[in-house]
Amino acid sequence: MPQPDDVPASAPVPGGATNAGAAPPDPATVEKLRATMGSLSTATLRQLDADLPWYRGLRPDERSALGVVAQKGIASFVNWYQKPVSPAWVLSDVFGTAPTELTRSISLQKALQLIRVVVQVVEDRVPFLAPAADQGPLREAVLRYSREVAFAAADVYARAAETRGSWDTRLEALVVDAILRGESSDALRSRIAAVGWTSQARITVMVGSAPQEPNAGFLNELRRVTGRLAEDVLVGIQGERLILVLGGVQDPAKAYPRISELFGDGAVVFGPDAESLVAASSSAQAAFAGLTAARAWPGAPRPVSSEDLWPERVMSGDDTARRSLVRTIYRPLLAASNGLEQTLSAYLSLGHSLEATARALFVHANTVRYRLRRVCDVTGWDPLVPREAYVLQTALVVGRLAPAQTTAGPGGAAPGTVRAARADQSATTTLGRAVSL
The missing domain is CATH 3.30.70.2730 (Alpha-Beta Plaits)
Incomplete structure (x- = not known):
């Protein structure tokens, strides 16, 4: 494998450095290139229209922007061929102010297709642009130049993608923050649409x-x-x-x-x-x-x-949770028939015992089972499951502590019996112990 010191002077230097060791181009070839830049540009645009269907489908302003890029590429090649320099000029000379418009109009794949057509047009005309002795170096220069332009195009798209990614991240953060704050406005709707x-x-x-x-x-x-x-x-x-x-x-x-x-x-x-x-x-x-x-x-x-x-x-003091328990559990129990609220209260206060609840309510144990199943049907919470029974017990407590007008049953009177009051007191005591713990 050749070492860095063994690299021939005519080979392109890695990193796009100047090719100082190469023989200077023939001045006559340079002048002929300058004289034919207009015809090369015209031939390039004609070839783009013939070879690339997507180019024909662009809007006039987009075709114009890409045509300017192609013309600048040919003009910059002539300057570079006369005096090869670092490829930093590619971004400014070839693309100029076009990167934003370019990345919006076409993808990177299409941009590389455009570069390939431009290079092919110039390479096909090498026999007409230089004598036989200079055609080899000119073809090599075209290939090196196309490589630099391709890398520059990739850099343009990478920078544009990074910019869009940073902006999308900031916009997404704004949308999330607006949702957390409860913002509801046309600005939020437009941001939602912008994040896709x-x-x-x-x-x-x-x-x-x-x-x-x-x-x-x-x-x-x-x-x-x-x-x-x-x-x-x-x-x-x-x-x-x-x-x-x-x-x-x-x-x-x-x-x-x-x-x-x-x-x-x-x-x-x-x-x-x-x-x-x-x-x-x-x-x-x-x-x-x-x-x-x-x-x-x-x-x-x-x-x-x-x-x-x-x-x-x-x-923990969340009033939304309190209202939810009253709305989804306590009020449906009050509105239900068959004494579901009283049965549930007795069942919870008597240690979750079906027999003790049946004796306290003077009903059969199967009746208690039926009513507890009805509690599950009405509220969605099963009193036979310990954790869900805890949720139901909390709902009874906060429901009975709520203002009377918000929990009153049909007719405006809040239901209550001596047994229910005792169950309420027992449930309140149990909940208070849980809070103290």
């Missing part, structure tokens, strides 16, 4: 701790995994917290545990479904309230629904 959000399905906010060092590799992995499990995703990292806004999750029972593995240590909480991205603020607030209260339930699953944390959220 398209999902019209269920939207959920999931929060937890971020990894120790969330670098670009972590974000790429996060987007790759969530991209397979959800239609859309927005990512926000605020200090030590990681926020995901998920749209169109196909199978939450499988997707949520997989996504939670990407979070840092600690609890991961997801909020209730929202109808739209603009309305996702309630889901985000519930998720953050659940994350604050999650440490009160050491055995909580990961991830855990913010609704499963209603008791802990009530104890």
Whole structure:
């Protein structure tokens, strides 16, 4: 293998340095190149139109911008052939102010196709531009020049992609922050459209701790995994917290545990479904309230629904959780028939014993079982499951402590019996002990 000192003087120097050791070009060839630049440009544009179907489909202003790039490329080649220099000139001389327009008009693949056509036009005319003795060096110069232009084009697109990526990240962070703050405005809708959000399905906010060092590799992995499990995703990292806004999750029972593995240590909480991205603020607030209260339930699953944390959220002072318990559990129990609220209260206060509840209510044990199943049908929470019974007991407590006009049953009178009052007192005492612990 030849060493650096053995490289021939006529070979191109790595890194695009000057080719000082090469023989100077024939002045007559240079003059002929300058004299034919106009015809070369015309031939190039004609060849682009003939060889590239996508070029013919461009708008007139886009065709004009690319034509200017091609003409500048030929003019710069003549200057470079006369005096080879460092390729730094390529960005300014060939592309000029066109990089932004270029990257918007065509892809990098199409840009390289354009460069190939320009080089081919010049190379095909080498026999007419130089005598036989100078045709070899001229062809070599064309190839070296095309290499530099191709690398410069790749650099233009890479810089444009980095700029767009940085802007997209900032815009995504603004959208996530606006959702967390509950902003609902035309500006938020335009930002949502700008980040490319398209999902019209269920939207959920999931929060937890971020990894120790969330670098670009972590974000790429996060987007790759969530991209397979959800239609859309927005990512926000605020200090030590990681926020995901998920749209169109196909199978939450499988997707949520997989996504939670990407979070840092600690609890991961997801909020209730929202109808739209603009309305996702309630889901985000519930998720953050659940994350604050999650440490009160050491055995909580990961991830855990913010609704499963209603008791802990009530104890931490979350008024939204209190209203939710009253609306979704306590009021439906009051509105139901067959004394469901009294049966549930007695069952919870008597140690979850079916026989003791039956004796206290002067009914058969099967009647108690039936009523407890009805409680599950009405509220969605099963009193025979210890954790769900705890949620139901909390709902009874906060419901009875709520203002009378908000919990009154039909006819305006809040139901209550001596047995219910005793059950209420027992449930309140149990909840107070849990708070003190």
